[in-house]
Amino acid sequence: MEIEKIELLLLEMPYVHFFETSFGREEKKTFILIRVFSRDLCGYGEVTAELLPLYNYETTSTSWVMIKEIFAPLIFSKSLSDPFKFYKAAAGYKGHHMARAGLELALWDLKGKKERRSLKDLYGGDKKEVLSGVSIGIQDKVSDLLQRIENFLGQGYPRIKLKIKPGWDIQILKKVRKEFPDTVLQVDANCAYSSEDIENLPKLDDFDLALIEQPFPALDLLSHSRLKQRIKTPVCLDESAFSLDAVQQAYEMESFDIINIKVGRVGGIAEAQKIHDFCEAKNIPVWCGGMLESGIGRAHNIHLATLPNFKLTNDISASRRYFAQDLIEPPVDITKQGRIKVPEGPGIGVTPIEKRIKKAAQKKEVFTSE
């Protein structure tokens, strides 16, 4: 099976509600959709890099250039179509994990469609449903936050993640806990604290949190270790866990209790599986993080989260939590029990709607082997 054409589309989709983290507010999603074509089949992948280098150093522009100049030519020059072979061939290049992951995901979808097997099946997943949680950004007022929490609980989400930063943490959590004494809550700082906060952060133990995600900068494993010694709340890594090597080093340094796996951040499914297997062997539970993906990226996340060691609630929510109209049919929905059914069809198992993709497209470029 030869890849005949690779297509990049820059899409823009407004969020139903702005999303604010410690690094800023976004009103719309700008991202790259990748399509790989072979005969009458098309595989879909999504690049999780954002417009600005705030979550990590990648951007939609850097990913576009890396795919155009490095990763797409690699596929054509070596006639690659197997996602694992692509992963191996690209391994010599440094960084740009989200760019390569988007392409690898498209190859996985294509492989699933060709073999008429779901991605869950190809990955060796064992779940018919995955646990669905919701991540709530920083709001203008605490009352807005309380209202949003109530609304999401009403929709059936069994776990709420709150974004925190210095100045939007202890005081906010006091009010949230008072209003919602029994809700499963966790917090995510997106690297907003520094080593000077190590003595203060253990105050978070008062709020019975399921975990604290990435309080310190990605490369500051030392502060994570120091905090872990002083805090009862489990420490979870997101930005720091960008490869198997990074996870292994963090493990040796006792920097974490839990890992959030994001396929973009780690550079694809093959690397995500390695991290999953390492954590499983060490008895460390994982969960699937999200980057406010469109339904295409989210369908990929759902299949990844079917692997056995995804034991904790994932940042995978229903389509309507993100967009008025998602790119796929059927849209992602949650059950009354707060779960998401894993699509059973070939590949991602959901249907991207061409009209909606066209409508959201700002830019397009096509690469072929000649």
Ligand code: OSB
């Ligand atoms: O740190 O988990 C994060 C979104 C954008 C960038 C970083 C993060 C997030 C989320 C969104 O928390 C989770 C989701 O996709 O629902």
Ligand code: MG
């Ligand atoms: Mg995070």
